[in-house]
Amino acid sequence: MRIARNTAATLFCVVWLFPVYWMVNTAFKPYGDILSTTPRFLPFPFTPANFVDAVTKSGFLRDLGNSVLITAAVVAVAIVVAFLAATALTRFRFPGRRGFLIGVLVVQMVPVPALVIPLFLSLKSVHLLNTFLGLGLTYVALVLPFTIWTLRGFLHGIPVELEEAAMVDGAGRGTVIRRILLPLVLPGIVATSVFAFITAWNDFLFAYVVMKDQSGYTLPVWLVSFSTSTGTDYGGLIAASTLFALPVVVFFALVQRRLVEGMTAGAVKG
Incomplete structure (x- = not known):
């Protein structure tokens, strides 16, 4: 067997x-x-000619910098907001808490393409179209439901008595979060950060819709430039796709151990 x-x-x-x-x-x-x-x-x-063609193509370094900047910001903001929200959901009782959790689940069921027009109109109304801030907020909105729900499962499995004992010894709320909750929930933070990283790094649809100026494009939009009206540079496109996948592989390799722990723990908690 x-x-x-x-x-x-x-x-x-x-x-x-x-x-x-x-x-x-x-x-x-x-x-x-x-x-x-x-x-x-x-x-x-x-x-290696295809790789040379890819890295020397116009816009590569610019769009690479845009992708790195936006992805790093989205991961940092999403993890902080999701951790604080999950802490509030598991440690405090307040009106609308259950409805908020149901709303988080419902939002995850909505197909991403269905959100394009509402998000576009929302960003337009607050003058955030064609800005890195608008694109970053879009990605944060996309990943927050999953990250909040996942981190809630991890925090739900941490006994409240640990925090109460620390507070009895004189620790404040900030110390409890920093020295007790964060180390215990670290596998969950790593697991959700991988999801946020992949979502922001791989997205083409919202990067193309929100950013109209070529100077604000990210690498997924840059990949389209290999296909023109005269044909497709398949060698450059495949080489560029290989380079595009490398950061995800490297990031996954660095957090692999914590990611496995997080996925295993998340399956039995919450």
């Missing part, structure tokens, strides 16, 4: 990883081999 499970898991991993392998493999192929009808599973002859 164990052999069957291991075999099934291995096959699943192979099927899941194959598109990633094919993307990297194609990125190192000459342009003629990319369009060939005969597949080659190894990139011979090997060439």
Whole structure:
């Protein structure tokens, strides 16, 4: 039975990883081999020309900086707001608390494309279209329901008696949050930060709708520039997509241990 499970898991991993392998493999192929009808599973002859074309393409460094700036800000703001909101939901009783939780669940069920027009009109009414602040607030609004609900599950599993004992010893609310709640809920913060990072980093739709000035575009919008009216630069596009995926892989590798702990703990708490 164990052999069957291991075999099934291995096959699943192979099927899941194959598109990633094919993307990297194609990125190192000459342009003629990319369009060939005969597949080659190894990139011979090997060439880095596609990556050179990608990083030297107009707008790469500018849009990379925009993506890094917006993503870092969204992750930081979303985690802070979600942590404080989840703390309030688990530690205080106030009118409308249950309705707020139900609202959080309902918002998560709404398809993201259905929010484009309402968010566009809302940003337009407050003059935040074509601004990094408007785009950042849009991403924060998208990730907050999930992060609040997830962190609430972690905080719900932390005994209130720990905080009460610390306060009896003279610790203030800020000290309790900093020295007791934060270390215990760290796996949940890491798990939700990965979600916020991927959402902000990978988004194309809202970045294209909110930002009309090319100087404010992010990397997902920059990738579209490889397709023009004269054709598509498949080599550059695949190489750029590989580079675009690297930050997510690096971020995941850095927080992998905490992420696994967070996903496991979140499955049994709350």
